Amino acid sequence: MAVTLKQVAEGAGVSPQTVSNVLNKSLLVKPSTRARVEEVIEQLGYEPNFAARSLRRSHTRTLACILYQRTPEPEPDPYAALVQASISTAARAAKHDLLIHTLLSGEPGELRVLEAMFTQRRIDGAVLLASDLPDDVLGLLAAWPHPVVLLDRDAPESGLPYVAATYAEGVRAAVRHVHGRGRQRIAFVGGPPQPLNRGAQSRLTGYHAGMRECGLDVEEGYVVAGDWGYASGAAALRQLFELPEPPDAVVAANDRMALGALHAARALGLRLPHDLAVTGFGDLDFARYLHPALTTVDLPVQDMARAAVQLLLNAVAGEVKSVTHRVLPTRLVVRQSA
Amino acid sequence: MAVTLKQVAEGAGVSPQTVSNVLNKSLLVKPSTRARVEEVIEQLGYEPNFAARSLRRSHTRTLACILYQRTPEPEPDPYAALVQASISTAARAAKHDLLIHTLLSGEPGELRVLEAMFTQRRIDGAVLLASDLPDDVLGLLAAWPHPVVLLDRDAPESGLPYVAATYAEGVRAAVRHVHGRGRQRIAFVGGPPQPLNRGAQSRLTGYHAGMRECGLDVEEGYVVAGDWGYASGAAALRQLFELPEPPDAVVAANDRMALGALHAARALGLRLPHDLAVTGFGDLDFARYLHPALTTVDLPVQDMARAAVQLLLNAVAGEVKSVTHRVLPTRLVVRQSA
DNA sequence: TTGAAAGCGGTACCAC
DNA sequence: GTGGTACCGCTTTCAA
Numbered sequence: 070m071a072v073t074l075k076q077v078a079e080g081a082g083v084s085p086q087t088v089s090n091v092l093n094k095s096l097l098v099k100p101s102t103r104a105r106v107e108e109v110i111e112q113l114g115y116e117p118n119f120a121a122r123s124l125r126r127s128h129t130r131t132l133a134c135i136l137y138q139r140t141p142e143p144e145p146d147p148y149a150a151l152v153q154a155s156i157s158t159a160a161r162a163a164k165h166d167l168l169i170h171t172l173l174s175g176e177p178g179e180l181r182v183l184e185a186m187f188t189q190r191r192i193d194g195a196v197l198l199a200s201d202l203p204d205d206v207l208g209l210l211a212a213w214p215h216p217v218v219l220l221d222r223d224a225p226e227s228g229l230p231y232v233a234a235t236y237a238e239g240v241r242a243a244v245r246h247v248h249g250r251g252r253q254r255i256a257f258v259g260g261p262p263q264p265l266n267r268g269a270q271s272r273l274t275g276y277h278a279g280m281r282e283c284g285l286d287v288e289e290g291y292v293v294a295g296d297w298g299y300a301s302g303a304a305a306l307r308q309l310f311e312l313p314e315p316p317d318a319v320v321a322a323n324d325r326m327a328l329g330a331l332h333a334a335r336a337l338g339l340r341l342p343h344d345l346a347v348t349g350f351g352d353l354d355f356a357r358y359l360h361p362a363l364t365t366v367d368l369p370v371q372d373m374a375r376a377a378v379q380l381l382l383n384a385v386a387g388e389v390k391s392v393t394h395r396v397l398p399t400r401l402v403v404r405q406s407a
Numbered sequence: 408m409a410v411t412l413k414q415v416a417e418g419a420g421v422s423p424q425t426v427s428n429v430l431n432k433s434l435l436v437k438p439s440t441r442a443r444v445e446e447v448i449e450q451l452g453y454e455p456n457f458a459a460r461s462l463r464r465s466h467t468r469t470l471a472c473i474l475y476q477r478t479p480e481p482e483p484d485p486y487a488a489l490v491q492a493s494i495s496t497a498a499r500a501a502k503h504d505l506l507i508h509t510l511l512s513g514e515p516g517e518l519r520v521l522e523a524m525f526t527q528r529r530i531d532g533a534v535l536l537a538s539d540l541p542d543d544v545l546g547l548l549a550a551w552p553h554p555v556v557l558l559d560r561d562a563p564e565s566g567l568p569y570v571a572a573t574y575a576e577g578v579r580a581a582v583r584h585v586h587g588r589g590r591q592r593i594a595f596v597g598g599p600p601q602p603l604n605r606g607a608q609s610r611l612t613g614y615h616a617g618m619r620e621c622g623l624d625v626e627e628g629y630v631v632a633g634d635w636g637y638a639s640g641a642a643a644l645r646q647l648f649e650l651p652e653p654p655d656a657v658v659a660a661n662d663r664m665a666l667g668a669l670h671a672a673r674a675l676g677l678r679l680p681h682d683l684a685v686t687g688f689g690d691l692d693f694a695r696y697l698h699p700a701l702t703t704v705d706l707p708v709q710d711m712a713r714a715a716v717q718l719l720l721n722a723v724a725g726e727v728k729s730v731t732h733r734v735l736p737t738r739l740v741v742r743q744s745a
Numbered sequence: 746t747t748g749a750a751a752g753c754g755g756t757a758c759c760a761c
Numbered sequence: 762g763t764g765g766t767a768c769c770g771c772t773t774t775c776a777a
Contacts, residue, residue, distance in 0.1 A: 071526060071528065071754095073753095073754060073755085074754065074755060074756095075754075075755090083763075083764085084763065084764045084765075085754090085755080085756090085764090085765095086756080086757090086763070086764060086765080086766095087762085087763060087764075088755095089755070089756060089757095090756095090762090090763085092755095092756095093756080097762065097763090098762070098763085099762060099763090102762080102763085114526070116523055116526035116527045117527060117754080117755070118462070118527060118528055118753085118754050118755065119461075119467075119527040119528055119529040120458045120459075120460075120461035120462035120465075120467070120528060120753085120754080120755090121458075121462050121753070121754035121755040121756090121769090122458075122754080122755060122756080123457075123458035123461075123755095123769095124456070124458035124459050124462055124753090124754080124755075124756095124769050124770065124771090125754085125755050125756045125757085125768085125769055126755090126756075126769090127458075127769075129457075129458070131506075134507075144692045145488070145489050145492050145692065147485050147488065147692075147693075150483070150485065150488030150489070150491075150492065151483050151488075153488075153507075154483050154488065154509075157507050157508075157509060158509070161508070161509070166506055166508070166529070167506065167507050167508075168469075168504055168505065168506055168507075169472075169491075169495050169505050169506075169507050170495075170499070170504070170505075171492075171495060171496070171499070185454050188409055188410075188452070188454035189454045189455060189456060189457040190409065190456055190457055190458060191457040191504070299692065299693065299695075299696050303696075325693075328693060328696045329696060331696070331698070332696040332697075332698070332700075335698055354482045354483065354485075354637065355485075355637065355663075355666060355693055357637075358637050358641075358666045358667060358669070358670040359670075359697070359698075360669070360670070360673055360697075360698045362670075411769095411770060411771085412770065412771060412772095413770075413771090421747075421748085422747065422748045422749075423748090423749095423770090423771080423772090424747070424748060424749080424772080424773090425746085425747060425748075426771095427771065427772060427773090428746090428747085428772095430771095430772095431772080435746070435747090436746075436747085437746060437747090440746080440747085455770080455771075456769085456770050456771070458769085458770080458771095459753090459769070459770035459771040459772090460770080460771060460772085461771095462753050462754065462755085462769090462770080462771075462772095463752090463753055463770080463771050463772045463773080464753090464771085464772075465753075
């Protein structure tokens with residue numbers, strides 16, 4: 070059996086309460102008493118029981134990171150993995166533990182398990198990696214009394230706190246960049262149209278904005294939907310090159326699809342970037358090592374994760390007045406692929 | 408305030424005990440009573456309080472996935488991310504939650520925080536992603552009374568349960584493969600030599616074994632150490648090509664370093680795979696999309712994760728007699744790079 | 746089959 | 762500054 074507070078109290082010849090005091094508000098305890106108690110704690114190797122503490126304090130110093138996954142997922146998402154790792158770091162910096170949970174979209178009662186984590190008081194708050202979160206669940210989420218922040222998606226109308234990046238601007242910058250390099254027929258490989266989600270949508274918006282600014286028309290068939298996976302990028306490229314007028318540039322909505330496109334282009338015998346420019350989105354670690362090195366849009370993942378945890382902790386603390394969202398800047402990273 | 412069991416009891420006109428019974432061993436409850444209680448539960452939206460339950464039952468149905476990271480880490484490890492995701496899936500399948508925690512190697516008291524999770528009864532068990540775990544901590548771990556399983560590293564002498572793969576055989580297969588393709592000067596880019604760790608070591612062993620079987624000598628300077636990161640693979644390759652007799656094949660201990668090597672080789676003007684064959688290890692999702700597509704060694708990550716969770720759950724349940732380790736097969740995946 | 750009471754290991758609130 | 766006591770919400774005896 071593990072050592073309890075009561076045993077420490079006995080060992081130090083004080084009451085349980087006093088031990089509790091040295092553990093928490095140790096200011097109230099006389100130095101000599103505290104010293105004695107601490108010695109016994111050390112000696113017995115006492116550690117407070119987490120469950121008992123949570124029960125009494127009714128919070129757990131535990132946050133959840135919820136991945137909302139489309140099913141079937143083409144493959145694990147390296148970007149999500151990165152975000153998650155960043156959140157983990159941010160959480161630990163704030164002395165909280167992190168529970169990882171994946172919600173499978175379309176699973177019966179998908180959100181119930183998240184809600185249960187709250188009602189069971191298992192977690193104090195959750196950050197939702199929500200790029201694929203359909204708009205209609207936002208209403209449900211907003212109606213909850215539980216602290217939740219959305220990451221990787223905006224949600225201005227829902228009133229939910231969120232952290233996003235300037236996706237549209239990023240894609241726009243990519244379009245303008247390739248246009249500046251002399252490309253005229255610029256296609257776009259986007260995220261899944263179904264269910265409609267904001268992450269995919271804002272990238273698409275950025276594409277259209279960029280095209281407009283460059284005075285380019287969006288040709289028939291130049292917008293193709295992928296599923297964020299490598300293979301879908303390859304498929305999209307093949308589809309584009311069956312068009313009567315294939316593009317001379319492809320702007321992809323993430324790095325994975327960009328790599329897939331690169332791959333398929335090569336299989337078609339295209340010289341890169343001569344025959345086709347390709348840009349990605351996300352700047353995954355491998356991007357700079359590809360051939361050609363991928364021109365892409367950097368997302369400030371670390372900062373976003375930190376901001377999300379910060380916002381979440383505010384919400385947990387019940388600070389209503391504070392900032393409820395952050396939109397961080399993206400940055401075009403020019404390499405060889407475009 | 409959340410709904411409590413007592414309120415359910417009142418609502419159903421029974422004692423708290425009876426409610427508890429329908430929640431747990433519902434066999435003991437008369438069907439009609441159970442139905443009534445369940446109705447009230449449903450109606451009130453009752454969920455049992457996690458802390459109270461853990462306190463009473465003295466287990467948490469929570470597992471931890473501990474990443475043991477060298478510091479500084481060159482970049483987030485996509486392989487670790489994959490493993491972690493797989494463990495998460497395996498844990499959820501076993502109806503356990505997963506806490507993610509990163510131990511920074513060299514941090515003062517690195518292991519104390521893990522031990523604290525146990526003594527505070529925060530978790531029931533932990534799987535350690537232990538490929539970079541130095542040998543000397545194994546002794547400490549083995550002395551603990553807490554359920555722990557090592558993933559991605561063997562540890563036969565410690566008595567700790569572990570799940571590993573046939574790393575040496577995988578590398579050996581890669582060496583034999585490139586030799587079969589006519590390569591004679593085969594170099595090896597391995598993991599960090601310091602601190603000495605088994606994952607790196609067994610890959611190196613496999614290299615030597617493979618060379619021996621092929622009747623090849625390991626030339627001076629043909630074994631270079633990386634740190635698992637992309638950049639280190641690139642640096643290793645450059646270093647190899649400063650040798651009087653550069654290799655005509657490079658076997659890398661992971662895919663990231665292989666990609667780095669590919670990149671550096673191209674920068675040197677080498678034609679791939681004509682001038683240089685490169686193999687990786689791990690078969691990350693991007694491997695098949697590289698140019699040239701990466702010949703690599705597949706690791707059964709899903710199976711390993713499942714096995715690890717299984718072993719851990721056995722250990723938690725105190726099943727001493729059961730299997731304490733698993734070594735899963737690797738598989739050479741031949742593509743274009745070698 | 747059900748209920749009463751004790752207690753898991755802490756913390757809050759009250760006296761002293 | 763310190764100790765007594767109730768109680769967080771649930772499960773486990775033990776009786777009824």
